[in-house]
Every structure is written in structure tokens, then in C-alpha cells.
Amino acid sequence: MKDEKQRSQRQRLSSFVPGDKVYVAEAGRGPSQNSSPNTNMLRSRFTKASPALRRCLATVQTPKPAPKRQGDISDSFVSLSGAEQTPLPDRFRQLKLELVRGREKDIVLSWQRLLHGLQRENEIIARKGPEVIPQINFADLDNGLDRRVKGEILKRGVVVVHGVIPEREARGYKTCIEEYVKKNPQTRAFPPHDPQVYELYWSESQIKARSHPSMLKLQRFLMSQFWWSPSVNARISLDVPLSYADRLRIRQPGDAAFALGPHIDGGSVERWEKDGYGRGHVYDKVFEGRWEQYDAWDAAARVDAVNNLYNGLGACSAFRAWQGWVSMSRVGPEEGTLLTYPLMMSTAYTLLRPFFRPIDNSKKGRAFLDEKNWEFTAGDQMTSDLQGAHPGHGQELNDELHPHLELSRTMTHVPEIKPGAFVAWHCDTIHAVDKVHKGQADSSVLYIPVCPVTDLNAEYLLRQRQAFREGTPGPDFPGGEGESKHIDRPTEKVLWQWTNTEGRRAMGLEQLAVDNSAMPGARAVVERFNATLGLH
Numbered sequence: 001m002k003d004e005k006q007r008s009q010r011q012r013l014s015s016f017v018p019g020d021k022v023y024v025a026e027a028g029r030g031p032s033q034n035s036s037p038n039t040n041m042l043r044s045r046f047t048k049a050s051p052a053l054r055r056c057l058a059t060v061q062t063p064k065p066a067p068k069r070q071g072d073i074s075d076s077f078v079s080l081s082g083a084e085q086t087p088l089p090d091r092f093r094q095l096k097l098e099l100v101r102g103r104e105k106d107i108v109l110s111w112q113r114l115l116h117g118l119q120r121e122n123e124i125i126a127r128k129g130p131e132v133i134p135q136i137n138f139a140d141l142d143n144g145l146d147r148r149v150k151g152e153i154l155k156r157g158v159v160v161v162h163g164v165i166p167e168r169e170a171r172g173y174k175t176c177i178e179e180y181v182k183k184n185p186q187t188r189a190f191p192p193h194d195p196q197v198y199e200l201y202w203s204e205s206q207i208k209a210r211s212h213p214s215m216l217k218l219q220r221f222l223m224s225q226f227w228w229s230p231s232v233n234a235r236i237s238l239d240v241p242l243s244y245a246d247r248l249r250i251r252q253p254g255d256a257a258f259a260l261g262p263h264i265d266g267g268s269v270e271r272w273e274k275d276g277y278g279r280g281h282v283y284d285k286v287f288e289g290r291w292e293q294y295d296a297w298d299a300a301a302r303v304d305a306v307n308n309l310y311n312g313l314g315a316c317s318a319f320r321a322w323q324g325w326v327s328m329s330r331v332g333p334e335e336g337t338l339l340t341y342p343l344m345m346s347t348a349y350t351l352l353r354p355f356f357r358p359i360d361n362s363k364k365g366r367a368f369l370d371e372k373n374w375e376f377t378a379g380d381q382m383t384s385d386l387q388g389a390h391p392g393h394g395q396e397l398n399d400e401l402h403p404h405l406e407l408s409r410t411m412t413h414v415p416e417i418k419p420g421a422f423v424a425w426h427c428d429t430i431h432a433v434d435k436v437h438k439g440q441a442d443s444s445v446l447y448i449p450v451c452p453v454t455d456l457n458a459e460y461l462l463r464q465r466q467a468f469r470e471g472t473p474g475p476d477f478p479g480g481e482g483e484s485k486h487i488d489r490p491t492e493k494v495l496w497q498w499t500n501t502e503g504r505r506a507m508g509l510e511q512l513a514v515d516n517s518a519m520p521g522a523r524a525v526v527e528r529f530n531a532t533l534g535l536h
Contacts, residue, residue: 067479088269088391092384095272099287100355104378106289111352112371114291114345115404119369121343122406130333130415132342135160138214138422141221154226154297156342157426160414164214165326170419173205174328174444177248180204184486196258201245201473202483204490204498209326209446210243211503215422219450222322222424227299227452229521234300237453237522239515242461243506244318245474246447249325251336251437259435262341262397262407264350265323266316266427267307268389271351280305283351291348296428303454312392313478318460322450323431324424333413335439338423341430342412346405350395350430353402354386369404397430405430424450453512453525458532465508465533468492511535 100107125132134152136145138161145153153159180203181187181195189195200206209215219241227238251258270276277283282301285294295301299321308317331337356374363373377383387401399408411432414423425431437443451457463475469492471484483489496504504510512526512535530536 088384088386088389090384092269092272092386093382095274096354096384096386097379097382099272100378103287103289104376107287107352107355108289108376110286110289110291110348111356111374111376114348114352115369115371115374117345118343118349118404121345122410125342125410125412126406130413132156132412133158133160133340133414135162135415137161138163138218141218145225150225155344156340157296157344157429158340158342158414158431159222159424160417161218161422161424162418163420164218164422165209165212165420167419170209170326170328173209173446174250174442176205177203177250180486180488183488184483187483187486188480191257194252194255194257196251196255197247197249199473199478200248200483201477202468202471202489203248204488205328206245206248206446207490207495208498210245210448211499211506213500213502215326215448216241216502216506218422219322222450223299223452227297227321229300229519230298231300231521232519233521234519235303235455235521235525236299237518237526238299238321239518239522240453240512240526241506242451242453242457242508243464243503244320244449244451244460245464245468246449247477248446249444250328251433251443253336253437253439253441255336255437256435258433260433261435262339262411262430262432263388264395264397264428264430266320267309268393268395269386269391270305270307270309271389271395272354272386273309275306276309277305277307283347286348286351291345291352294348296344296347296426299452303456308476310392315392315394316476318451318457318476319454320427320449320451322424323427323429323447324422324449325445325447326422327417327419328444328446329442330416330418331439331441331443332416334434334436335441336434336437336443337417338414338425339411339432339434340414340425341405341407341410343410344426344428346430347428349402349404350397353404355382357381422448453522453529455525455528455532458525458529461508462533468507508533508535 134149134156136149136159177198177200180200181198187195188199190197190199220239223238223241229236229238249258267276271283272278280301280303282298282305283294285291302319302321305319306317307319308315325338355377357377358368359373359375360368363370367373388396388398397405397407399406407430411430413434417423434443460475467474467482471486471489472482473479490498492509495507495509499507501510505512511530514523514526514530516523518526
């Protein structure tokens with residue numbers, strides 16, 4: 001407990017003044033001569049703040065990421081961008097050796113247990129198809145969740161919530177976007193000759209959907225009912241959703257260009273790196289050979305994790321507890337919709353797969369997948385491979401690299417969706433889109449992740465708020481002028497007319513309310529959030 005408290009007190013608040021250094025005003029020491037006026041102003045503000053805030057001044061600031069070049073969604077993935085897949089440097093081989101050193105036997109035994117579990121669960125998924133995806137109605141949220149349904153959502157890592165936004169309103173979002181694009185033909189999209197995914201972040205429809213009272217209510221529910229923290233001092237609040245500006249998709253019938261296969265967002269090689277997810281010890285149980293004890297819903301472990309070490313185009317640097325989208329059209333399986341591998345157990349397999357290789361590649365079917373055909377690559381046999389993971393890109397999976405997931409038969413469509421429904425999936429869930437849109441109408445969604453209050457997310461929102469004011473893409477996305485010159489781009493003045501207090505708080509435009517009944521860690525992180533964004 002003492003160590004945890006000390007770590008909390010050393011927490012970085014690195015983005016109060018991007019580019020400036022911040023120094024601790026220790027007893028008997030005045031402001032550093034290197035401090036800027038803005039830094040000294042912040043120090044003065046914190047001197048008047050609570051003792052907890054004063055103790056949390058950072059000694060070092062993370063350098064502001066370099067500006068990103070222009071691009072589109074294809075730049076986020078090797079398979080879409082056409083980037084060369086070169087072998088990873090030898091340091092990844094050494095990293096792998098360090099991760100399992102002294103635990104080799106435990107890892108092998110855990111791998112065998114994992115393969116047995118996957119085989120059993122894959123049969124269930126393949127047999128049930130879309131029926132395996134949990135579904136709930138937004139109107140029923142106030143009544144609480146049935147224990148069985150909640151258990152399925154925790155196990156599957158995906159849920160469909162029907163009726164979040166009125167159907168007519170959700171359909172209107174698409175019409176408004178189409179008019180916006182028509183007025184601004186310079187809007188970037190993928191693919192350029194036949195747009196399916198637009199580089200839009202600040203359209204009227206996106207802002208209204210993100211700040212819709214029902215959307216914020218659902219986001220609070222998804223965070224507080226599924227994610228949890230084992231410590232009262234955890235530096236996270238799961239009761240306040242923050243707005244994260246993402247893209248949108250209007251996929252036309254017959255499209256096969258946006259054929260994004262199975263992948264995981266939130267980084268790739270970072271999952272194994274000590275300065276990545278290792279900072280939060282997120283996956284320690286898996287690397288100890290005890291994957292059954294790994295808790296995918298432990299929010300505290302994610303607070304210090306770093307998802308984006310390489311400043312990739314589209315790589316996520318914020319903590320998005322859930323990814324999600326709200327539909328603007330009616331769409332069913334094979335109609336350009338979402339597929340997931342609906343089993344949280346997949347995370348353990350993804351992490352352990354690089355430590356094993358097949359003995360006989362000529363075997364087929366079950367004989368190839370059998371545990372006896374797979375050996376641990378210890379010592380000199382270890383390679384640098386992290387199947388499907390490449391720095392600066394999302395992690396991609398397929399049958400060749402991850403055969404025990406049997407993705408060709410277990411990637412499962414979400415059930416039929418109406419406009420206004422919201423689909424949410426855990427940030428580690430494997431997901432994809434239909435290779436070909438076989439429907440008769442467009443498949444259109446607004447991507448809206450679910451983000452809690454953390455110091456990292458406050459830092460991100462500070463930069464995102466500036467991007468909104470300038471009309472440029474959010475910090476995680478390809479750069480350039482974005483919508484800065486777009487006709488009818490919503491202004492901050494108009495936004496205040498559209499949104500209520502909660503919606504503006506989510507965007508970092510109004511001060512978050514401090515709940516004195518909240519846990520100490522949650523209360524303190526909300527106070528730091530307000531200070532980071534200069535909200536009084």
C-alpha cells in the first residue's frame with residue numbers, strides 16, 4: 001500500500017503546458033530559472049490547491065509528439081497500407097527471453113491448458129454464430145443487468161445495445177454528413193477514388209452523437225458496470241466519460257476495398273514491451289503462466305500502460321476502455337458490418353503465441369493444432385517474431401499466424417442492427433469488417449470509443465480540445481489541415497448551443513464535478529483533470 005501511494009504521488013502530469021518543463025517546488029527551493037511564465041502560473045495554481053495535487057506535480061514532462069503527416073485509415077494497418085513487413089529487431093528476441101526466463105515450465109503448461117479451452121470454446125462460437133453476441137436494450141439499463149447476461153458480456157468482450165439514439169435522429173446524422181462532404185469535396189477518405197471511411201472528426205453529426213445524453217449515459221454504464229479497480233487509490237474515474245474524436249464510415253454496397261481483417265487496436269508490439277503495457281503490469285499473469293488469473297477488466301492496471309510508443313498514424317495513445325460505434329443505417333451480417341472473435345481468452349493466446357512454433361507444418365486440421373505438435377521456443381530457438389505485430393501499426397491476426405483461434409470460422413458477425421444502436425467491444429477484442437459488402441444499402445457508422453478519466457486521457461483531451469478549435473484531426477490520427485477550411489464546420493459557440501453540461505464536460509470545455517463520496521484515487525484524478533485543462 002505504501003509503495004502504491006508513493007507511485008501515485010509521483011504520477012506524471014506532463015501536459016499542463018505542452019513543451020514546457022515542470023519542476024517540483026520542494027521545501028526551501030523556489031521556482032526553477034528554467035520555468036516558463038505558464039509553468040510558474042501553474043505552480044501558483046497548484047500551491048493554492050489541495051495537498052494531494054501539490055504532491056502530484058511532475059518532475060519530468062514527456063516530449064510533445066511530432067506532428068503527423070497526412071494520411072487515412074489504411075496507414076494504421078500493414079495489410080491496407082502495403083508497408084513492407086520486415087523482421088523485428090533482435091531486441092524483441094531478447095525481450096521475449098526476459099519475459100519467460102525462469103517460468104518456462106509454467107508457460108508450457110499454461111499453453112496446453114489454453115489450447116484445450118480454445119478448442120472447446122471455438123466449437124460453441126462456430127455453432128451459435130451471431131446468437132453468441134450478447135444484446136441488451138438501452139431502455140432496460142435502469143433495471144440493471146441480469147447476472148447471466150453480464151457474465152456473457154464479460155466473457156465475450158462485446159455487446160450490442162439497441163435503441164440508444166432515436167432511429168430517425170440517427171438516420172439524420174448520415175444525411176447531414178453527406179451534405180457536409182458535398183460542400184467540402186476536398187475531404188480526405190479511403191480509398192480516395194471510392195470513399196468508404198472519411199477523415200472527418202468534427203462534423204455536426206459526430207459532435208451531436210458523442211455528446212448525446214443517452215450516449216453519455218450508456219458510456220457511464222459500460223465503464224462502471226464492467227470495469228473495476230482493486231484499489232481505492234487507483235488513479236481513474238469510471239463514472240465520467242470523456243469524448244474521443246474518431247472517424248466515420250459510409251460503406252457502399254459491393255465495396256471490397258475496406259476489407260480490414262481481424263485485428264486489435266491500442267498498439268501492437270507494446271503489449272510485450274516493458275515501456276508499453278508493461279508499465280501497468282497489465283499482462284503479468286499471462287507471462288507468469290497463470291493466464292486464468294489475468295483480469296481483462298482491471299482498470300487500474302491500464303492507467304500506466306502505454307499503447308503508442310511509435311506515434312503511428314491512427315495508433316491509440318489514450319485509454320479507450322471500450323471501442324464502439326453507433327449505427328446510422330440498418331445492417332445485418334455480410335452487409336459490411338462488424339465481426340468479432342467473441343472470447344476474451346484470445347488475449348492470452350495472442351500474447352503466448354510468439355513463444356511457440358509447430359513441429360510439423362505438414363500436418364492438417366486437428367493434428368496440426370494438437371498441443372503435441374507445438375513446442376516452446378526456448379534459448380537459441382527464440383526468434384524476434386511477434387506474429388502480426390509491427391511498430392506503429394495495429395496488430396493483425398489470421399489463420400496462418402494464429403491457427404488455434406480458427407478465425408476463418410469463429411469471427412462472428414454482430415446481429416442485425418438498426419439506426420441508433422450501439423456496438424461496444426473491449427479494447428483487446430479481436431475484430432474485423434466484412435471483406436465484401438453484400439447488402440443492398442450503405443453500412444454507415446460513427447466510431448465512438450468509451451474513455452474514462454485518467455491522467456493520460458486528460459493529457460490527450462487537452463490536445464484534442466485544441467484540435468477541435470483548429471479543425472484539425474485528433475492527436476492520434478493522421479495530420480494535415482483536416483477540416484480547418486471546411487465550410488460549415490461547427491464552431492465552439494455553436495457547440496455550446498447543441499450540448500448540455502455533461503456533453504461539454506466530456507469535451508473538456510467545462511469543469512468536471514468532484515464527487516466527494518468517490519474513492520480517493522478517483523476524486524484526485526478528477527481534480528487533476530480540471531487543473532490539466534485549466535478549468536476552474
